[in-house]
Amino acid sequence: MSEHTVSAYEEELRVLAGKIAEMGGLAEILVADAVKALTRGDLALAKRVIPEDRRLDQMQREIEDAAILVIARRQPMASDLREVVSFLRIANDLERIGDLAKNIAKRVIAIDGQMISKKLTVGLDHMAEIALQQLNSVLDAYGNKDDALALEVRLGDDEIDALYTSLFRELLTYMMEDPRNISQCTHLLFCAKNLERIGDHATNVAETVHYVITGEMMDPDRPKADTTSLERVALPG
Amino acid sequence: MSETALTGPVDWTSDQAAGRRRSRHAANRRLQFYGIAAISTAVGLLGILIATLVIGGYPAFFQTKLTIDFPIKAEYVDAADPAAGNYRNVVRDALRELAPEATTPAQQRQLGQLLTNNAQFFVRDAVVANPSVIGRTLTLTLPAADPIDQLNKGLIDRDLPESQRRVNDLQLGYYDTLVAGGRVSAPFNWALFFNSDSRFPELAGLAGAITGSFYALLICFLISFPVGIAAAIYLEEFAPRNRWTYLIEVNINNLAAVPSIVFGLLGLAVFIQIFGIPRSAPLAGGMVLALMTLPTMIIVTRNALKAVPPSIREGALGVGASKHQVIMHHVLPLALPGILTGTIIGLAQALGETAPLLLVGMNAFITSPPGGILEASTALPTQIFIWADSPERGFTSRTSAGILVLLGFLIVMNGIAIFLRQRLERRW
Amino acid sequence: MADVALATRDVPTPEFQTVRTPDPHPRPTKVKADNVKVFYGQKQALNGVSIDIPVKSVTAFIGPSGCGKSTFLRCLNRMNDTIDGCRVEGEILLDNRDIYDASLDVVELRARVGMVFQKPNPFPKSIFDNVAYGPKIHGLARSKAELEEIVVSSLQKASLFNEVKDRLHEPGTGLSGGQQQRLCIARTIAVSPDVILMDEPCSALDPIATAKVEELIDELRENFTIVIVTHSMQQAARVSQRTAFFHLGTLVEEGPTDHVFTNPSERRTQDYITGRFG
Numbered sequence: 001m002s003e004h005t006v007s008a009y010e011e012e013l014r015v016l017a018g019k020i021a022e023m024g025g026l027a028e029i030l031v032a033d034a035v036k037a038l039t040r041g042d043l044a045l046a047k048r049v050i051p052e053d054r055r056l057d058q059m060q061r062e063i064e065d066a067a068i069l070v071i072a073r074r075q076p077m078a079s080d081l082r083e084v085v086s087f088l089r090i091a092n093d094l095e096r097i098g099d100l101a102k103n104i105a106k107r108v109i110a111i112d113g114q115m116i117s118k119k120l121t122v123g124l125d126h127m128a129e130i131a132l133q134q135l136n137s138v139l140d141a142y143g144n145k146d147d148a149l150a151l152e153v154r155l156g157d158d159e160i161d162a163l164y165t166s167l168f169r170e171l172l173t174y175m176m177e178d179p180r181n182i183s184q185c186t187h188l189l190f191c192a193k194n195l196e197r198i199g200d201h202a203t204n205v206a207e208t209v210h211y212v213i214t215g216e217m218m219d220p221d222r223p224k225a226d227t228t229s230l231e232r233v234a235l236p237g
Numbered sequence: 238m239s240e241t242a243l244t245g246p247v248d249w250t251s252d253q254a255a256g257r258r259r260s261r262h263a264a265n266r267r268l269q270f271y272g273i274a275a276i277s278t279a280v281g282l283l284g285i286l287i288a289t290l291v292i293g294g295y296p297a298f299f300q301t302k303l304t305i306d307f308p309i310k311a312e313y314v315d316a317a318d319p320a321a322g323n324y325r326n327v328v329r330d331a332l333r334e335l336a337p338e339a340t341t342p343a344q345q346r347q348l349g350q351l352l353t354n355n356a357q358f359f360v361r362d363a364v365v366a367n368p369s370v371i372g373r374t375l376t377l378t379l380p381a382a383d384p385i386d387q388l389n390k391g392l393i394d395r396d397l398p399e400s401q402r403r404v405n406d407l408q409l410g411y412y413d414t415l416v417a418g419g420r421v422s423a424p425f426n427w428a429l430f431f432n433s434d435s436r437f438p439e440l441a442g443l444a445g446a447i448t449g450s451f452y453a454l455l456i457c458f459l460i461s462f463p464v465g466i467a468a469a470i471y472l473e474e475f476a477p478r479n480r481w482t483y484l485i486e487v488n489i490n491n492l493a494a495v496p497s498i499v500f501g502l503l504g505l506a507v508f509i510q511i512f513g514i515p516r517s518a519p520l521a522g523g524m525v526l527a528l529m530t531l532p533t534m535i536i537v538t539r540n541a542l543k544a545v546p547p548s549i550r551e552g553a554l555g556v557g558a559s560k561h562q563v564i565m566h567h568v569l570p571l572a573l574p575g576i577l578t579g580t581i582i583g584l585a586q587a588l589g590e591t592a593p594l595l596l597v598g599m600n601a602f603i604t605s606p607p608g609g610i611l612e613a614s615t616a617l618p619t620q621i622f623i624w625a626d627s628p629e630r631g632f633t634s635r636t637s638a639g640i641l642v643l644l645g646f647l648i649v650m651n652g653i654a655i656f657l658r659q660r661l662e663r664r665w
Numbered sequence: 666m667a668d669v670a671l672a673t674r675d676v677p678t679p680e681f682q683t684v685r686t687p688d689p690h691p692r693p694t695k696v697k698a699d700n701v702k703v704f705y706g707q708k709q710a711l712n713g714v715s716i717d718i719p720v721k722s723v724t725a726f727i728g729p730s731g732c733g734k735s736t737f738l739r740c741l742n743r744m745n746d747t748i749d750g751c752r753v754e755g756e757i758l759l760d761n762r763d764i765y766d767a768s769l770d771v772v773e774l775r776a777r778v779g780m781v782f783q784k785p786n787p788f789p790k791s792i793f794d795n796v797a798y799g800p801k802i803h804g805l806a807r808s809k810a811e812l813e814e815i816v817v818s819s820l821q822k823a824s825l826f827n828e829v830k831d832r833l834h835e836p837g838t839g840l841s842g843g844q845q846q847r848l849c850i851a852r853t854i855a856v857s858p859d860v861i862l863m864d865e866p867c868s869a870l871d872p873i874a875t876a877k878v879e880e881l882i883d884e885l886r887e888n889f890t891i892v893i894v895t896h897s898m899q900q901a902a903r904v905s906q907r908t909a910f911f912h913l914g915t916l917v918e919e920g921p922t923d924h925v926f927t928n929p930s931e932r933r934t935q936d937y938i939t940g941r942f943g
Contacts, residue, residue, distance in 0.1 A: 551780075552849065
């Protein structure tokens with residue numbers, strides 16, 4: 001696409017896109033570090049992750065301000081309009097992802113880095129890997145305006161959902177086995193939920209990417225594999 | 238990013254820069270000076286012209302008059318038919334009473350030349366108007382003959398030898414007697430406006446010329462105004478833009494520059510010889526003037542029509558007005574001030590036109606104002622032309638006076654044009 | 666204006682296909698143009714424009730200067746007839762009747778298809794006479810009272826009545842620019858047209874006056890089919906339901922305004938409305 005007649009406009013959009021990329025990179029690091037702290041029981045790393053989230057919040061505010069100024073000044077139309085809207089939406093999703101990563105780090109501190117079973121660790125690790133992969137792909141899709149990749153990310157969310165469902169069952173089993181596990185398992189359950197939410201935000205970003213590229217909203221009826229909300233727990237006794 | 242400043246910083250304080258500024262200012266001042274000089278020259282020349290005319294024409298606005306007592310004796314005038322009286326003798330007797338010392342026929346003839354040649358007719362008219370004076374004395378103030386008029390206005394030098402003077406010593410004596418008797422006066426010369434032409438300068442006036450000019454201009458207006466507007470509307474609003482209309486336009490523009498005498502020849506050949514319109518008639522003159530004014534009228538009207546903003550036309554067309562309605566309801570009313578101004582200026586031009594009128598004979602010697610457009614007549618410029626050609630000294634000042642009157646009419650007409658333009662100014 | 670731009674431009678490709686996006690809820694067609702071509706002398710200004718203009722809605726024509734949008738607009742009430750050497754080909758149907766057919770009088774057509782111009786052009790007459798002019802020449806009022814009623818209701822519909830009710834007999838040229846434009850709209854609706862064409866009606870107005878006219882356009886679309894040419898894309902986005910993008914004498918794209926301004930289908934439309942042209 002050719003450049004805008006007004007070069008300052010072009011520059012503003014470029015700066016905003018750069019900030020989104022920077023924010024995406026930071027969010028990725030945060031999630032990766034939080035998961036690493038969780039699986040390794042690294043309290044020091046967890047403590048470092050928590051304040052980093054502020055930077056993401058700060059960047060989200062900057063992007064929002066800049067995007068609002070672009071709307072006020074340039075009245076963007078068509079692809080530009082979609083792009084500016086995408087800045088707002090993606091910044092929001094990334095900020096939420098940062099919050100979720102921070103939450104995981106906090107829970108690492110809460111359970112004091114203890115992990116009750118190797119199996120759980122592997123499950124969470126695997127889930128985190130896929131969530132990170134999703135996040136990474138969707139940011140690539142955004143950077144390269146790759147609609148196919150964005151669609152792939154959107155469909156890939158099922159896998160995280162499925163993993164989350166199985167982890168959910170497993171943690172329930174642990175809790176039922178020994179009520180002393182409940183506190184720790186609840187934290188782990190929330191961590192798993194957070195990872196699942198990170199996947200959902202990645203999906204949101206994928207939908208935004210699709211909208212930026214095609215101008216069409218995605219079909220809202222995405223197949224869901226997270227069935228935990230329908231789960232009924234048979235408590236013993 | 239492209240470099241917008243192509244040259245280095247400019248030093249506006251350098252001597253070269255100051256020099257450039259000075260020369261620019263000097264050029265401004267020079268241009269202004271040329272303009273002022275040109276205008277001063279024009280105003281100066283106009284001033285000289287007007288001053289010459291006023292100085293030359295001023296005396297004609299006053300007429301030396303002699304107050305004479307005319308004993309209306311019954312032996313000369315029969316009360317039953319006062320118009321048939323022997324007024325020649327009445328005048329002769331009255332003059333003899335004034336200067337009883339004039340006894341020889343030669344002296345009496347000289348005495349008779351003090352008064353205007355038509356004195357007896359003035360007396361007759363006065364008696365016919367009031368027959369009761371028969372048998373009594375009638376006192377009338379009558380125009381003096383041209384030489385006495387000139388003498389009274391100081392235009393004849395009394396100190397010249399008699400042979401070089403138009404008033405001989407004898408007449409000078411009589412004149413002095415009359416002055417001593419308080420019988421010489423010089424009131425405003427209304428006759429200049431209310432009399433027609435005459436062989437005697439003291440009686441000659443412009444009434445016939447003004448009436449003739451009026452009729453001629455009336456004809457000119459009645460023909461050129463509607464025809465000019467109709468032609469302009471057709472050319473401006475209806476005519477397709479093709480070679481023919483272009484040809485017509487070029488010809489109209491050229492016609493405006495054709496020497497007026499050509500129109501006179503045309504009038505002579507067509508109106509008088511083919512159509513049989515009487516010679517010297519204001520109808521013929523007016524038609525020739527109309528021909529001459531027509532191109533101007535068409536051009537002026539077209540410009541006025543063009544000056545009506547297209548947005549008004551579009552607005553009217555946009556609500557579904559037909560072409561006729563657009564023109565009659567919007568374009569013409571808006572163009573009217575311009576058209577009227579142009580018309581008046583065109584008529585003013587026609588008023589001053591001489592050559593074509595000479596060719597259709599509107600320089601006739603007519604001693605009464607024309608009663609209609611078919612009667613022989615003169616016009617203001619031709620009257621001036623006739624007077625300028627006349628040998629009598631009295632006509633010299635009357636020529637200037639006539640020009641002043643003509644200029645007066647032109648100023649009035651232009652004044653009306655300005656008034657109309659401001660009154661009906663464009664209101665969009 | 667159009668001629669200058671035409672002189673230097675490429676000849677548009679005749680095979681060009683307009684990109685059309687249908688309305689999700691289509692309305693009946695009021696004006697149907699089929700392959701309309703306009704020539705100024707030898708120069709072709711419009712290259713086969715076909716478009717359906719839906720009834721009782723606002724259709725906006727956008728495009729760069731000299732793209733033919735005004736030319737096309739002026740075909741719809743045969744205003745181009747007044748230009749020497751202008752030739753129109755193709756078919757324009759108003760309620761399925763060919764407006765270039767000899768049986769339809771141009772005066773009647775212009776009463777049914779009113780026009781509002783770029784520069785407010787009230788007649789140099791009183792406000793009342795401005796509005797009464799159309800009804801008078803078409804004989805729409807049988808009595809003076811009826812005429813007054815038409816004038817008042819037209820001024821009310823044009824949201825101008827309250828501002829001018831005390832000075833109906835003062836000259837219309839004494840109003841402010843925005844009021845003059847609304848007076849021109851009142852003058853147009855006084856003859857009860859079906860269609861109102863607006864040729865950049867706000868380009869000479871300040872933002873407040875523009876907002877008032879836009880508000881008025883929004884109200885008028887209840888009763889009239891409106892076609893508006895505008896240089897302001899924001900305005901087109903604000904007031905219209907359908908937008909048509911013209912470029913180099915062709916109709917590049919037409920579709921629902923929402924669609925055209927968020928996700929145009931054609932790259933040229935996209936480039937134009939995002940300010941990337943040329």
